[in-house]
Amino acid sequence: MDIEKYKQLINELKTSGAQLIAVSKTKPAEDILEVYKAGQKMFGENKVQEMATKFETLPKDIEWHMIGHLQSNKVKYIAGFVSLIHSVDSLKLLQEINRQAQKNNRVINCLLQVFIAKEETKFGLSPEELSHLLQSREYLALKNIRISGLMAMASNTDDEEQINNEFAGLRSTFNHIKATHFAQDASFKELSIGMSSDYKIALKHGATLIRVGSLIFGHR
Numbered sequence: 680m681d682i683e684k685y686k687q688l689i690n691e692l693k694t695s696g697a698q699l700i701a702v703s704k705t706k707p708a709e710d711i712l713e714v715y716k717a718g719q720k721m722f723g724e725n726k727v728q729e730m731a732t733k734f735e736t737l738p739k740d741i742e743w744h745m746i747g748h749l750q751s752n753k754v755k756y757i758a759g760f761v762s763l764i765h766s767v768d769s770l771k772l773l774q775e776i777n778r779q780a781q782k783n784n785r786v787i788n789c790l791l792q793v794f795i796a797k798e799e800t801k802f803g804l805s806p807e808e809l810s811h812l813l814q815s816r817e818y819l820a821l822k823n824i825r826i827s828g829l830m831a832m833a834s835n836t837d838d839e840e841q842i843n844n845e846f847a848g849l850r851s852t853f854n855h856i857k858a859t860h861f862a863q864d865a866s867f868k869e870l871s872i873g874m875s876s877d878y879k880i881a882l883k884h885g886a887t888l889i890r891v892g893s894l895i896f897g898h899r
């Protein structure tokens with residue numbers, strides 16, 4: 680846990696306009712409270728049960744962001760309180776989020792996760808699948824979800840050139856999707872890219888949300 684690093688990061692973000700999601704997965708409530716007291720309100724988790732437990736015990740004005748792969752049968756445990764789901768990668772998942780949002784009488788903000796990495800371990804839709812989903816009648820019928828942008832993870836590599844290329848590709852996909860499907864919709868605006876190792880590159884490509892964990896909380 681490094682509050683000085685946190686403060687430096689917040690300073691660095693001031694000129695960019697991007698917001699920080701502090702990724703607190705595996706970290707205890709005390710660590711989260713320390714960053715919260717320094718002014719942080721948005722935290723990211725990748726496991727449903729862990730996020731639900733932390734929601735129960737921590738201050739209620741924290742915004743909880745689901746950043747990990749989400750199974751449809753677990754949406755119900757977070758639907759009442761989740762602030763933004765970054766990791767939506769199928770129509771089926773989106774339909775279940777919509778169903779649970781309806782039960783909770785709310786609209787749930789979602790990002791569509793795009794596959795940009797050269798690793799098969801990462802999740803996400805291709806740009807073609809993205810367009811296909813957004814044109815489908817099933818998607819257009821959903822009233823309790825709002826697509827507020829795109830999320831992606833770059834390859835886990837030291838090759839900055841490659842990360843640059845992956846983020847640049849995503850940026851152009853974002854522009855295309857925005858112009859084609861959300862031209863009249865100001866709520867489609869978020870680009871969730873960048874982690875501890877590559878957030879500086881992400882900021883150059885127009886990240887609006889960066890998801891940083893280990894830089895602040897230390898290694899997991």
Ligand SMILES: *Cc1c(COP(=O)(O)O)cnc(C)c1O
Nearest residue numbers: 702725746874875890891892893
């Ligand atoms: C863990 C995680 C992060 C944060 O990674 P760090 O390297 O600790 O900054 C960001 N995004 C996702 C999807 C993650 O799972």
